[in-house]
Amino acid sequence: MMLKIDNLHVRVAGKEILKGLTLGVKAGEVHAIMGPNGAGKSTLGNVLAGRAGYEITQGSVEYNGANLLALEPEQRAAEGVFLAFQYPVEIAGVNNTYFLKAALNAQRKYRGEAELDSMQFLKSVREKLRVLHISDELLHRAVNAGFSGGEKKRNEIFQMALLEPKLAILDETDSGLDIDAMKLVADGVNAMRDPQRAFIVITHYQRLLDYIVPDFVHVMVDGRIVESGDKSLALKLEEHGYAWIAERKLAGVA
Amino acid sequence: MDAVALDDLLGSSAREREESWRYSKNAIRALTQQTFATAPPDATLSAETLQRIDLPFTRGRRIVIVNGAYSQRYSNIGELVSTIRLHHESAQRLKITISTGCADPLHLVYVSAPAGSASRWQADCEVELQSGSAGLIEQHVGEAGADVFGTLTSQITLGPGTVLRATMISDIPDSVSLLRKGHCTVGNSAVFAATHAHFGGRLQRIESRIDLVGTKSSCSSRGVFVLRGREHVDVHLDVRHNARDTRSNVFWRGVADQRSRGIFHGAITVAAGADGADAQLSNKNLLLSANAEIDTQPVLEIYADEVKASHGATVGQLDERVLFYLRSRGIPAAAARNLLIAAFCREVFDGMAIDVMREYLDAALVARLPADAGMP
Incomplete structure (x- = not known):
């Protein structure tokens, strides 16, 4: 098991958001996590990436057999965890190329690998840019500064392609994208599917899953996974809505 | 330097002095109460200092002033073109006249070299650019040791149509205090473009008054200070639009860590009749520690009718x-x-x-x- 989340309880500003979440992800798998607003989907992504302000009150997260929660965000990144942000931040004054090279080399250094020189780095960058149909011009700008919503999301996937993580978490990467941009994002993800790599795709809508076909679909409601299944579950959700799950859950409890 | 001369530097009236030094009151009081001997003008500089001031691109055009006095020993002016003339009214009073500008910058270095006990120097420098464009680098360095307190007054006069690009850099230890009072007068269609970078110092006071007296004259003052420890930098800009169609652009950034202290006071005055003026001021600051402090005070006074002006100042964290x-x-x-x-x-x-x-x-x-x- 690459990722093993067991009975995870998390509080944000004193309020419990995750209420006993359990999830196992093996290398090579794509897991989709769906759920209504406020279910705690983004909290899960942020907790896995190591954002501050999340208090873990109970439970555990193991990543490749080690306690993920004990690692700093940069250590998690170097160990192969990647979060594609729902709202990528703009960083004025920091050139995109410079940032990516710094990130890649910091990770390589942590792993005891040789740092890439500028030539090697640019070669790698050009290959990934082609796949995602991103123009060179984006590289010369400050990180996400003045990028459109779609460009920001594509830049996240581009970073993922370049950093080649083992576990990629996509937090509502489809939100705000038109159908063409969504296809580009999906192409980028599909090109990276690999027996050694796992994905957790957090999404609000089923549509993305037409393009990134998941091995498992989980429905998250009120801080817990209440239903798991294969990709057909996403279609059922599309048909019946989240209320259907909530009702089934209530019926189950009763 | 006697006490009267220092009083003049601090401000002529008690009220003016109080207002102008409000954020650096304690720092300047401690200095005025300390006893200083005259700093030795013939101090021997360390190899490290010599290396720091040896910018490869200013060799042959470097004027070195040690503890306020022109140093023949360390200056390197072999390649000064004939259009640049140096006059010494005394070792501490230097006048530079540039009749025609040149591409290569002139490098003025002020070294604060400590003596056995606290010491003090004073210098005055006058620069006149008569035509063409020129570059000027004013660099302040200091050696660690006993306290040194230097004061520098300077006047820059820019003739019609001239362009002066000035770089002001100071990187001094916290045993050195510097008081700098600069005054630049910008003639018709002339341009004064200054870029500042200031690091360190027990107290650094940088006063820069720029008078845009010529029609279509313009100035820019860009600068940054980065402070740590108990360093203290106090920047006072005073830009005056006194003619028609003048432009000024003030763009400063400040960073303060640990227990350091930064002050930015940026005043822009557009005089009555100076229509068509364009004045922009931006000052942003970054506090890296709860014990650091930065005070920013943009002041815009407009007495003309047709003016384009904007100003903004912030203090924030990462x-x-x-x-x-x-x-x-x-x-x-x-x-x-x-x-x-x-x-x-x-x-x-x-x-x-x-x-x-x-x-x-x-x-x-x-x-x-x-x-x-x-x-x-």
Whole structure:
């Protein structure tokens, strides 16, 4: 098991958001996590990436057999965890190329690998840019500064392609994208599917899953996974809505 | 230097002095109460200092002033063109007349070299540019040791149509205090473009008055200070639009860490009748520690009718969301902080005409960032 989340309880500003979440992800798998607003989907992504302000009150997260929660965000990144942000931040004054090279080399250094020189780095960058149909011009700008919503999301996937993580978490990467941009994002993800790599795709809508076909679909409601299944579950959700799950859950409890 | 001369520097009236020094009151009081001997003008400089002031691109055009006095020993003026003339009214009073500008910058170095006990120097420098464009680098360095207190008054006069690009850099230890009072007069269609970078000092007071007296004259003052320990930098800009169609652009950034103290006072005055003036002021500051303090005070006074003016000033902290974003990509926390601080400061150097100088300032800036982190 690459990722093993067991009975995870998390509080944000004193309020419990995750209420006993359990999830196992093996290398090579794509897991989709769906759920209504406020279910705690983004909290899960942020907790896995190591954002501050999340208090873990109970439970555990193991990543490749080690306690993920004990690692700093940069250590998690170097160990192969990647979060594609729902709202990528703009960083004025920091050139995109410079940032990516710094990130890649910091990770390589942590792993005891040789740092890439500028030539090697640019070669790698050009290959990934082609796949995602991103123009060179984006590289010369400050990180996400003045990028459109779609460009920001594509830049996240581009970073993922370049950093080649083992576990990629996509937090509502489809939100705000038109159908063409969504296809580009999906192409980028599909090109990276690999027996050694796992994905957790957090999404609000089923549509993305037409393009990134998941091995498992989980429905998250009120801080817990209440239903798991294969990709057909996403279609059922599309048909019946989240209320259907909530009702089934209530019926189950009763 | 006698007490009266210092009083003049601090401000002529008690009220003016009180207002002007309100944020540096204690720092200046401690200095005025301390006993200083005259700093020795013939001090021998360390190899490290000589290396620091030896910018490869100013060899042959370097004027070195040690503890306020012109130093024949350390100056290197073999390649000064004939259009640049130096006059010494005394060792401490230098007048530079540039009849026609030249591409290569002139390098003025002020060294504060400590004596056995606290010492003090004073110097005056006058620069006149009569035609063409010229570059001027004013560099202040100091050696660690007993306290040194230097005061420098300077006057720059820019003739019609001239362009002066000035780079003002100070990198001094916290045993050195510097009081600098500069006054630049900009003639018709002339341009004064100054870029500042200030690091360190027990007390650094940088007063810069710029009078745009000529029609269509313009000035820019871009600067940054980066402070740590108990360093204290107090910047006072005073830009006066006194003619028609004049432009000013003030763009300053400040960073304060640990227990340091930064002050930015930027005053722009557009006089009655100076219509068509365009005055922009931006001052942003970054506090890196709860014990550091930065005070910013933009002051815009407009007495003319047709004026375009804007000003903005902020004091903030590093954005935690941005820090997390960088860390989530693998950049360690300390390096991420350095990256953001450097980016914040580098905005000041953007668009500098002299590339080598921008690189030099950038290197000086990076050297000031917490070393343990390293730059990614």
